[in-house]
Amino acid sequence: MLETENYWAPRTCLKLPIPEYETAAEMLSEAADAILTEDFDLAGELVRRADMDVLFKHSHTIQWKLDPHILRKRLMKEPVAKLAKVSSRMPCTELIQSIFARDGWRCRFCGCRVVLAESRKIMSKALPGAIPWNMKKIDYSHGAFFAMSASLDHVVPHSAGGTNEEDNLVTACHPCQFGRGAFLLEEVGLIDPRTRPPVRDGWDGLGRLLRKVRAPVANQESVGPASPKRAGLSMAEWCASLDAMYPASSGRLIQLLDGCADLNVSRQVGEVLLIVRLKIGEVGLGILGVRSNGLVEIPWHIAGQKDAFKCFAEAIADAIPEASVYETPKHWVVSKADKQLLNILDFLEAADTLRPALKLLRSALLADRKG
Ligand SMILES: [Zn+2]
Structure with missing residues (x-):
């Protein structure tokens, strides 16, 4: 889509999310609760519904830059000085988890809710065959999990000398992270996500599965105690x-x-x-x-x-x-x-x-x- 008037204007993300993100997030949340109460039929049904073609196409287009207007790479008047890489590519697990929590398990660029890879794996084991997954190839993956996969993004890219200090790290969805790749924010016209406060509203990236489900789910043994049902709407x-x-x-x-x-x-x-x-x-x-x-x-x-x-x-x-x-x-x-x-x-x-x-x-x- 060519937005002629504001094509080069600064933007929050490469492509705004579509409403189906929220619908799918609710379905995955209900599916996680169903797994915790051992209602695997319902969980499977919800996960299947969340596998929306439209989500896969949207996020796939960003991640693999299938639309030439995604990146909008601009020529910089002055070459941007890039520092030498710092030694370690990724920070430790504890720091990654604390960044996700700080950011309310939402992408700091497009604002979508993200799902932890570990939670996806637990759901995949509990629901064999329900979550197609081919992250590294241009091939079909589950629409919602693909679009909402949690990732840690270096605001100043690692390859440009970005460090693993907390203030250089933000939560991102895979499409926002891999869509931008190693470009600096200014090279692709993105507003620094750190200028917007994180949104924390109770979403947990489905991390409750990690706390509640004991390992043997894969063997069809019993799962841990049911999570307390969150208060619903009247x-x-x-x-x-x-x-x-x-x-x-x-x-x-x-x-x-x-x-x-x-x-x-x-x-x-x-x-x-x-x-x-x-x-x-x-x-x-x-x-x-x-x-x-x-x-x-x-x-x-x-x-x-x-x-x-x-x-x-x-x-x-x-x-x-x-x-x-x-x-x-x-x-x-x-x-x-x-x-x-x-x-x-x-x-x-x-x-x-x-x-x-x-x-x-x-x-x-x-x-x-x-x-
Ligand atoms: Zn995003």
């Missing part, structure tokens, strides 16, 4: 958050769900997500999840009921302009073009269809039980 807070993004949408959704209560449809709000559940006999499905930022995921968690769910997904998609259904190994997923998530306004287009679609789903589930 229903009123969730509605306020949704309405701030999409005015009056929470009332319309609640009214719609209340109208389906006789079909055993219930709702439950968690950290940022409202899950709409449908219960038929012993079968309980999370038919959709609505995030407080308005993104809607259909389905949410329907372990094992993929075939029965297809008719529901198709009916909802038919009622929403430009929506369609695509298949994954475990689901039929309702989405917009390019597999983008629906938002609450898209979903409300299907308001009149929800009840008949739920009835279709009930019939399909009952037929499955009989079959």
Whole structure:
């Protein structure tokens, strides 16, 4: 993308993050909690959802500089004096961890949340095959873990004489770190990230997995005690958050769900997500999840009921302009073009269809039980 007017203006990062970073971070956080409570099905499902193509493409473009406008390298009027390299490339682990903590486990350039490599490895062992990983090659890696991989960046690059002193080190995501490479900030027009204070908001880089999960997870033995569940939003807070993004949408959704209560449809709000559940006999499905930022995921968690769910997904998609259904190994997923998530306004287009679609789903589930 060519931003003609401010092309050479100083910037905070090589390319601004897209909203999917935050959505994926929430999913990975919920997945980490699910691992800690040994709900590996749910954890696997969340990790799969966080593996968004759009995130991989975005971060891949930065890291491997696939877009010629990423670097914007400028000719310096005066050659920049580069000092001799200091001897050691990387500081000790304790210092790296203290820098990550100081920076709130967020990239100091683009501001995205980062995930520790050690936590990714624990999740990978707990969920075999769920996290494709090829960091050193231009090859597919898990979209969210690739985009949000934690890294330590030398503000003055090591190759230009940058030291391992704390004030020369900042947390970065892999794309910001490897995208800039060994260039000085001024060579690529980046504002010094140290001029902005770090943002600390409780994100932990999923480091809680390191503290809580004992080593034998890989052998499918028990994991450590469950982490205390972080306080979630109240229903009123969730509605306020949704309405701030999409005015009056929470009332319309609640009214719609209340109208389906006789079909055993219930709702439950968690950290940022409202899950709409449908219960038929012993079968309980999370038919959709609505995030407080308005993104809607259909389905949410329907372990094992993929075939029965297809008719529901198709009916909802038919009622929403430009929506369609695509298949994954475990689901039929309702989405917009390019597999983008629906938002609450898209979903409300299907308001009149929800009840008949739920009835279709009930019939399909009952037929499955009989079959
Ligand atoms: Zn970054």
